[in-house]
Amino acid sequence: xxxxxxxxxxxxxxxxxxxPYWWLSSDSDALKLSQNxxxxxxxxxxxxxxxxxxxxxxxxxxxxxxxxxxxDDPITLYLVxxxxxxxxxxxxxxxYRDIDSLANCLSQGIAYSEQVVSEVNSLVVIIxxxxxxxxxxxxxxEVTGFKEENVxxxxxxxxxxxxxxxxxxxxxxxEFFKSKKPFDIVRPxxxxxxxxxxxxxxxxxxSGSGVNENYLICSGTDITEERRVKARLLExxxxxxxxxxPNRHAIQEAIASATSRSxxxxxxxxxxxxxNFKKVNDYYGHLIGDELIKAAALAIRSCxxxxxxxxxxxxxxxxxxxxxxxxxxxESITKRVIERMKEPFYVNYVELYATCxxxxxxxxxxxxxxxxxVRHADMAMYxxxxxxxxxxxxxxxxxxxxxxxxxxxxxxxxxxISEGQFELHYQPKKNLKTGKTExxxxxxxxxxxxxxxxxxxxxxxxxxxxxxxxxxxxxVMEEAARQAGKWKQQGLKIRIAINLSARQLRSPxxxxxxxxxxxxxxxxxxxxxxxxxxxxLIEDELLALNLIKEFSDLGAEVHLxxxxxxxxxxxxxxxxxIDSIKLDRSFIHSIHNDIRAQRLLRSMVAVAQExxxxxxxxxxxxxxxxxFLRGIGVDHAQGYLxxxxxxxxxxxxxxxxxxxxxxxx
Numbered sequence: 001x002x003x004x005x006x007x008x009x010x011x012x013x014x015x016x017x018x019x020p021y022w023w024l025s026s027d028s029d030a031l032k033l034s035q036n037x038x039x040x041x042x043x044x045x046x047x048x049x050x051x052x053x054x055x056x057x058x059x060x061x062x063x064x065x066x067x068x069x070x071x072d073d074p075i076t077l078y079l080v081x082x083x084x085x086x087x088x089x090x091x092x093x094x095x096y097r098d099i100d101s102l103a104n105c106l107s108q109g110i111a112y113s114e115q116v117v118s119e120v121n122s123l124v125v126i127i128x129x130x131x132x133x134x135x136x137x138x139x140x141x142e143v144t145g146f147k148e149e150n151v152x153x154x155x156x157x158x159x160x161x162x163x164x165x166x167x168x169x170x171x172x173x174x175e176f177f178k179s180k181k182p183f184d185i186v187r188p189x190x191x192x193x194x195x196x197x198x199x200x201x202x203x204x205x206x207s208g209s210g211v212n213e214n215y216l217i218c219s220g221t222d223i224t225e226e227r228r229v230k231a232r233l234l235e236x237x238x239x240x241x242x243x244x245x246p247n248r249h250a251i252q253e254a255i256a257s258a259t260s261r262s263x264x265x266x267x268x269x270x271x272x273x274x275x276n277f278k279k280v281n282d283y284y285g286h287l288i289g290d291e292l293i294k295a296a297a298l299a300i301r302s303c304x305x306x307x308x309x310x311x312x313x314x315x316x317x318x319x320x321x322x323x324x325x326x327x328x329x330x331e332s333i334t335k336r337v338i339e340r341m342k343e344p345f346y347v348n349y350v351e352l353y354a355t356c357x358x359x360x361x362x363x364x365x366x367x368x369x370x371x372x373x374v375r376h377a378d379m380a381m382y383x384x385x386x387x388x389x390x391x392x393x394x395x396x397x398x399x400x401x402x403x404x405x406x407x408x409x410x411x412x413x414x415x416x417i418s419e420g421q422f423e424l425h426y427q428p429k430k431n432l433k434t435g436k437t438e439x440x441x442x443x444x445x446x447x448x449x450x451x452x453x454x455x456x457x458x459x460x461x462x463x464x465x466x467x468x469x470x471x472x473x474x475x476v477m478e479e480a481a482r483q484a485g486k487w488k489q490q491g492l493k494i495r496i497a498i499n500l501s502a503r504q505l506r507s508p509x510x511x512x513x514x515x516x517x518x519x520x521x522x523x524x525x526x527x528x529x530x531x532x533x534x535x536x537l538i539e540d541e542l543l544a545l546n547l548i549k550e551f552s553d554l555g556a557e558v559h560l561x562x563x564x565x566x567x568x569x570x571x572x573x574x575x576x577x578i579d580s581i582k583l584d585r586s587f588i589h590s591i592h593n594d595i596r597a598q599r600l601l602r603s604m605v606a607v608a609q610e611x612x613x614x615x616x617x618x619x620x621x622x623x624x625x626x627x628f629l630r631g632i633g634v635d636h637a638q639g640y641l642x643x644x645x646x647x648x649x650x651x652x653x654x655x656x657x658x659x660x661x662x663x664x665x
Contacts, residue, residue: 010073010095019094020093021093024090031045054066057081078093080093122219122221127216129174129177129214133151136148143191146159161187165188196224237249243297247314259363259370269374270330271317272318272357273381275354288347288352299345300340308321330360355390357381358391359377360394362395366395380399406462422446426442426483426496427646429616442497480498480528481517495527505532506540506543514554530556530559531558531561548578559581560578564586574611585619585639588619588620591628601629605633618639619638625639
């Protein structure tokens, strides 16, 4: 430094340097100066206004001129610095008249700013009004693969933007230079590893030296991965992962949008459910099941027109929206799906069949909202399943009434079980040889506070379907055991037969619950007998065989109910250790005028006798029927000819007048 031309040299005289270090704390207005950060300092008192000027400096390096007294000598200090932490401002000082020192301070500040621009974790590009690059930081070099020295002075649009973006970007920049308003924009940039999406935050600034010129400072953030993640999340939110089809959310949004149009253009919603998919899935496993779902999705889609939409709701359920089609057109497409799904699917060399049941709801005839249309299509699909599956049904109002009935049953049947609204009625069985009543059948009745006495024909099917038959059957078992125990205490030996369904047989607690009921009421060996339908034997013959043996070991008799109406064979009768068969009432009803029914009954009785099985006839209503049945060797009979099902009190009165009861020995 040329010391001869340095005016006063006060800073050098007192601090041994022309650019001493300065700092100001938040709790004092004394500006401290020292040769460096390690040496002792001297303080210069600032006025409150001057101290506020210093404390106005932020984290970006800036400059400030102050008129102060240094050891009774006036000096104009030029401070270059910034806020370094929450309590301190610091930098370097120089004499305002000392050109060399001033330049040194400024160069240090500029070097710091340049380093910040270069190393900041954002893309920083400075361009002029012609789109020429003036500054290009390190992160820009990493993203694009270009060095700053190779791009300065070149057109940013030509170098880094796809051709389709050039004209629009140039037009935008011209407008921005005119308005001088800050703006944000996302632009694709040709990067080193492909096109990147960059969010640019832009601001127009004036040059600080030389010719007065405006520049566009562009600070960019690479949002490519963020956009990919958002796109993937959007895809997951709207697409089924397994099939790639739109999912429940997406199709519901589409239907809701279609129903909200003011012109009410008709369309159809198809609810499709694969038949017996669960059995395929359980037998072959989920991998094969998943492949079948994907194959079924492709098959259904192949039957649709361009513009129609198929979505997977989950499991084996699909929803299809058919646009701009007449009811006849919708039916034609539905039939095409039904026929296609009858064909075999070949999955991993396995031949599989997956027919389907379809329900149809039309907009606006069957609903004016998404919820109504989907619900009604679902109802129609269940109606198709009830019709035997592999078919379709169009929604009708009576389906709604049926569902309403089921909803009422679901709510009130559960309440009835917990509140004890059921009672047992008993129908006696007559021994046709002795004329005595030795047993009765327990028949459940629902005494609803809301609807009065409800027939089991109304609620038993729903109890079976919903699984409520299990707790309901347990109540019947315990109540019948309680009544059998009470009769035993009265000296009466009356056996009570209760009905068991296939679903009850699958309950792992059935035998234990039966034993507990017998022991609790002291009717061991059992005075309860069991009536099983033929469907119980068909579903799982081995399970039925083992249970029958266990019930027999406990002293219970097992009767095969509704014999002749199902799928029983002579081999079934020979293998199962049952005690009797019950001839279904449909045969009894027609024996007075149907020769074939008479022959069939004679054959069934003869087979039973050969197998040493007792034969019970139910539904006996006339004396002629009774005489015929007695004549062919039927052992027991029940029906309205003798008595209808009765409450306990009525039954006991009836028994005292009808015949002498068999007493406990």
